[in-house]
Amino acid sequence: MLKLFFIVLSMFIITGCQNIFPKVKTDKTTRVLKEKTDTQSHKADKTIKILKKEIHTQNHKVVLHKLFQTVNxxxxxxxxxxxxxxxxxxxxxxxxxxxxxxxxxxxxxxxxxxxxxxxxxxxxxxxxxxxxxxxxxxxxxxxxxxxxxxxxxxxxxxxxxxxxxxxxxxxxxxxxxxxxxxxxxxxxxxxxxxxxxxxxxx
Ligand SMILES: [Zn+2]
Incomplete structure (x- = not known):
């Protein structure tokens, strides 16, 4: 009877763990994905900022050197x-x-x-x-x-x-x-x- 109890208990623990582990794994995966997404969007933000800066610099240059007549x-x-x-x-x-x-x-x-x-x-x-x-x-x-x-x-x-x-x-x-x-x-x-x-x- 006691043996049976242990078997049931073991099964219960194993089943429980199986239920817990995927959950932990999923949480971890979600977190990693979220971090990845955050990094990517951060990178994208950075890229946009650099592009904006380049466009701004280009415009600035265009204004400065637009006309043949213009001098320093x-x-x-x-x-x-x-x-x-x-x-x-x-x-x-x-x-x-x-x-x-x-x-x-x-x-x-x-x-x-x-x-x-x-x-x-x-x-x-x-x-x-x-x-x-x-x-x-x-x-x-x-x-x-x-x-x-x-x-x-x-x-x-x-x-x-x-x-x-x-x-x-x-x-x-x-x-x-x-x-x-x-x-x-x-x-x-x-x-x-x-x-x-x-x-x-x-
Ligand atoms: Zn004039």
């Missing part, structure tokens, strides 16, 4: 005075951003004005402004030169400022020719470039 702040020569010295005297655009097409001239009061483009200089003249000593940025050296000595490459594939027909000026004919060989357009003097700029207004 340190490279830009700003000849105006006062709080608005960084902005085109006619349209108000940022002169550092559109530096390589920038022009400058002095009015009858001796005040120097800087423009984002030949377009804005031409507009100022058409408004009746009396200007002297007109200058343009040499797109190669980034220094101002008198417009009379500049070679303008007009209508190249590089986008212009305020105009569908781009105009980039060079002091050296060689530099103008190199730019033209790479980007197209024709080489003209200031007067011709100005006449082409005036067509923007018709």
């Amino acid at each position: 702040k340190k490279e830009a020569i700003l000849v105006q005075k006062g709080p608005n010295k960084k902005y085109c005297a006619v349209c108000g655009m940022n002169l550092v951003k559109f530096y390589k097409t920038s022009h400058a001239a002095t009015d009858s009061n001796g005040t120097v004005h800087q423009y984002c483009s030949l377009h804005c200089l031409a507009e100022n003249l058409s408004q009746g402004a009396e200007l002297e000593n007109p200058q343009v940025v040499d797109a190669h050296t980034l220094k101002f030169i008198p417009v009379q000595v500049a070679y303008y490459v007009v209508g190249s594939k590089i986008k212009g400022t305020m105009s569908k027909v781009s105009k980039y000026a060079f002091k050296s004919l060689d530099d103008a020719k190199k730019f033209q060989a790479k980007n197209g357009g024709k080489i003209v003097d200031f007067y011709s470039a100005w006449q082409i700029a005036k067509k923007d207004f018709h």
Whole structure:
């Protein structure tokens, strides 16, 4: 009788254990899976964060190097005075951003004005402004030169400022020719470039 009791007890223990073990195992498996999922979602979060950062950096880069005209702040020569010295005297655009097409001239009061483009200089003249000593940025050296000595490459594939027909000026004919060989357009003097700029207004 006692033996039978032990047999029943043993069976009960074994059955009990069988019921317990899978449960423990399942719990453990669930926990491992959960941890794995957590790690994976953490990894995914991390990946998304990295991707977002890369996209942000790319956008940042695009903004910085988007335009051919844009130069570093340190490279830009700003000849105006006062709080608005960084902005085109006619349209108000940022002169550092559109530096390589920038022009400058002095009015009858001796005040120097800087423009984002030949377009804005031409507009100022058409408004009746009396200007002297007109200058343009040499797109190669980034220094101002008198417009009379500049070679303008007009209508190249590089986008212009305020105009569908781009105009980039060079002091050296060689530099103008190199730019033209790479980007197209024709080489003209200031007067011709100005006449082409005036067509923007018709
Ligand atoms: Zn302008």
